[in-house]
Amino acid sequence: MNTKEKTDKYVFNTYSRIQTVFVKGQGATLWDENGKQYTDFLAGIAVCSLGHSHPAVTKAVCDQAAKLVHVSNLFYTAPQAELARLLVEKSFSDRVFFANSGAEANEAAIKLARRYFNEKGQGQRYKIITMEHSFHGRTMATLSATGQEKIRKGFDPIVDGFIYVPFNDIEALKKNIDDSVCAVMLEPVQGEGGVIPADPDYLKAVRKICDDNGILLIFDEVQSGMGRCGRLFAHEIYNVKPDIMTLAKALGNGLPIGAMLATENASKGFAPGSHATTFGGTPLITSAAVEVVKIISDPEFLKQCREKGAYLRERLASLKDKHSTIKEIRGKGLLVGMEIDGDAGKVVSQCMEKGFVINAIQGKILRFAPPLIINKEEIDGLIEALDNVLE
Numbered sequence: 383m384n385t386k387e388k389t390d391k392y393v394f395n396t397y398s399r400i401q402t403v404f405v406k407g408q409g410a411t412l413w414d415e416n417g418k419q420y421t422d423f424l425a426g427i428a429v430c431s432l433g434h435s436h437p438a439v440t441k442a443v444c445d446q447a448a449k450l451v452h453v454s455n456l457f458y459t460a461p462q463a464e465l466a467r468l469l470v471e472k473s474f475s476d477r478v479f480f481a482n483s484g485a486e487a488n489e490a491a492i493k494l495a496r497r498y499f500n501e502k503g504q505g506q507r508y509k510i511i512t513m514e515h516s517f518h519g520r521t522m523a524t525l526s527a528t529g530q531e532k533i534r535k536g537f538d539p540i541v542d543g544f545i546y547v548p549f550n551d552i553e554a555l556k557k558n559i560d561d562s563v564c565a566v567m568l569e570p571v572q573g574e575g576g577v578i579p580a581d582p583d584y585l586k587a588v589r590k591i592c593d594d595n596g597i598l599l600i601f602d603e604v605q606s607g608m609g610r611c612g613r614l615f616a617h618e619i620y621n622v623k624p625d626i627m628t629l630a631k632a633l634g635n636g637l638p639i640g641a642m643l644a645t646e647n648a649s650k651g652f653a654p655g656s657h658a659t660t661f662g663g664t665p666l667i668t669s670a671a672v673e674v675v676k677i678i679s680d681p682e683f684l685k686q687c688r689e690k691g692a693y694l695r696e697r698l699a700s701l702k703d704k705h706s707t708i709k710e711i712r713g714k715g716l717l718v719g720m721e722i723d724g725d726a727g728k729v730v731s732q733c734m735e736k737g738f739v740i741n742a743i744q745g746k747i748l749r750f751a752p753p754l755i756i757n758k759e760e761i762d763g764l765i766e767a768l769d770n771v772l773e
C-alpha cells in the first residue's frame with residue numbers, strides 16, 4: 383500500500399486532503415514524492431513562518447533532543463523560562479501558560495476568564511461574547527466559542543455561556559453587555575472566517591466597553607500573531623492591548639505549542655492546581671520557540687513582512703483589474719484573502735498543478751499565508767500562475 387492508500391485506510395476520515403504526498407521542505411519550497419517542486423503560499427496554515435527546515439530551529443531541536451526532552455511541569459527547565467521571559471518582554475503581558483495547540487491555549491483563556499470572576503465571588507459572570515465567523519478551535523469549549531454554525535453542528539449540547547455578535551459591529555456588542563458577561567474574545571484579523579481584519583477603530587471601542595464594564599478582553603492571535611500580520615502581534619496595528627492573548631501556530635514553526643499570555647491582574651484567576659497539561663512548555667519545543675521568537679521579533683524582519691505583504695496585495699490588486707471574477711482583496715501583512723466569484727477549491731487545484739500551494743476557505747476565498755521569508759520573485763511566480771489559472 384502506498385502512503386495515500388494507507389492514510390485513507392487507517393487514519394480517521396476527518397480531513398478532505400489534496401492528492402499530494404509531501405516529502406521535503408526547505409525555505410518556501412516543498413517537494414512531493416515524485417520530485418515535483420512547489421512554492422508554498424500556505425506554510426502549513428500560517429505555521430512554518432520561518433520556512434521549512436529553518437537552520438536555527440533545526441539546531442535548537444537537535445541540540446535539545448540530545449540533552450533533555452521532557453521532565454514534566456513538576457520541575458523547572460531553562461528553555462521554558464527563557465521563552466516565557468521573551469514573550470512577556472515583547473508583549474503587553476506579565477505571565478505565560480504553555481499549552482500544545484491553539485485550541486488548548488483558547489481553552490486556557492476561557493477557563494481563566496471564568497475563574498478570574500469566580501475567585502472574586504462573582505461566579506454569575508461566566509458568559510463570553512465572541513464574533514460571528516470567528517474560529518477558536520475544535521475542543522468542546524472552543525467550538526462552542528466559535529461563531530460558525532457548521533463547526534458546532536452535531537455536538538450538542540455545546541458548552542453553555544457563549545454569545546455571538548457580528549464582527550465590527552460595536553452596537554451589537556453593546557446590546558449584549560450585562561453583568562453575566564466575563565469576557566469578550568475575538569481575533570484581531572479573523573483567519574478561518576475569511577481573512578477579515580477588524581475595522582480601524584473597532585478594537586479601541588471594544589477595549590473601552592470592556593474597561594467601562596470591568597470585562598476581560600481576550601485576543602485570539604493563534605493565526606494573526608507572530609509576525610503574520612506585519613507586527614509581532616496583530617493588535618499592535620490597532621494600538622489596543624488585551625488582558626489575555628493566545629498564540630500557537632507559528633510560535634513553534636511547526637512544532638506543537640500553544641501559549642496563553644495575560645496581565646498580572648488577569649492571571650490571578652489561576653493558582654496551583656487550577657490548570658495544567660503534561661506536555662505544556664517541554665524543553666524540546668520551547669527551545670525551538672525561543673529561536674522563533676528571537677528571529678520574528680526583530681524589527682527589520684517585521685518591516686520586511688510588511689513590505690512583502692504590501693507587495694503581494696498590490697500584485698493581487700493588479701490581477702483584479704484584469705479578472706472580473708476577483709471581488710475583493712483584504713488582509714494584513716502576509717495574511718491575505720482574495721474573494722472570488724467562483725469555486726476557490728478549483729483554483730487551488732490548478733495552482734497546485736502549476737507548483738503553487740495555496741488554500742481555499744469558506745468556498746470562495748483564496749487564502750495566502752506564505753512563510754514570512756517568501757521573496758518577491760516567488761510572489762511574482764504566484765501572480766503569473768494565478769493570472770493563467772483565472773484566465
Ligand SMILES: Cc1ncc(COP(=O)(O)O)c(C=O)c1O
Pocket residue numbers: 483484485486488517518519520569573574602603604605606630631
Ligand atoms: C484563530 C484561531 N484560533 C484557534 C485555532 C485552533 O488552533 P489549533 O488547530 O492549533 O487547535 C485556529 C486554527 O486554525 C485559529 O486560526
